[in-house]
Amino acid sequence: MTGQRYKYINGLNGHFEIALYVDTFGEVDEAYKKAMENGAASILPPVLEPWGQRTCYIADPEGNLIEIGSWNKPYEEKDLTEE
Numbered sequence: 001m002t003g004q005r006y007k008y009i010n011g012l013n014g015h016f017e018i019a020l021y022v023d024t025f026g027e028v029d030e031a032y033k034k035a036m037e038n039g040a041a042s043i044l045p046p047v048l049e050p051w052g053q054r055t056c057y058i059a060d061p062e063g064n065l066i067e068i069g070s071w072n073k074p075y076e077e078k079d080l081t082e083e
Contacts, residue, residue, distance in 0.1 A: 016065075017064065017065040017066070017067065018064070018065075018066055018067070019066075019067040019068075020066065020067065020068050020069070021075065022068060022069075022070045023070060023072075023073070023075060024072055024074075025048070025054040025072045028046050028054045028055065028056055028068055028070050029046050032045065032046050032056045032058065032068060035058045035066075035068075036058075040058040040059065040060065041058060041059040043056075043058055043059050044056055052071065052072075053069050053070065053071055054070050054072065055067055055068065055069035055070075056069070
């Protein structure tokens with residue numbers, strides 16, 4: 001989605017990717033900063049994508065990718081869909 005190809009850090013073989021949602025663009029930046037301060041590896045610093053989502057990617061020590069993103073609106077229970 002971001003137009004980039006990602007590799008696992010330092011040749012480690014990550015097992016999964018997870019996406020986490022926060023309510024505001026500011027929270028994306030704060031979560032990224034906190035993750036960097038606590039030893040995460042930066043994959044993609046926070047960026048506002050053309051489709052309106054602010055997102056960033058980090059990797060945990062095992063190389064798993066973690067996306068933190070926001071549409072800059074609070075989560076509401078009505079946003080859930082049942083299948």
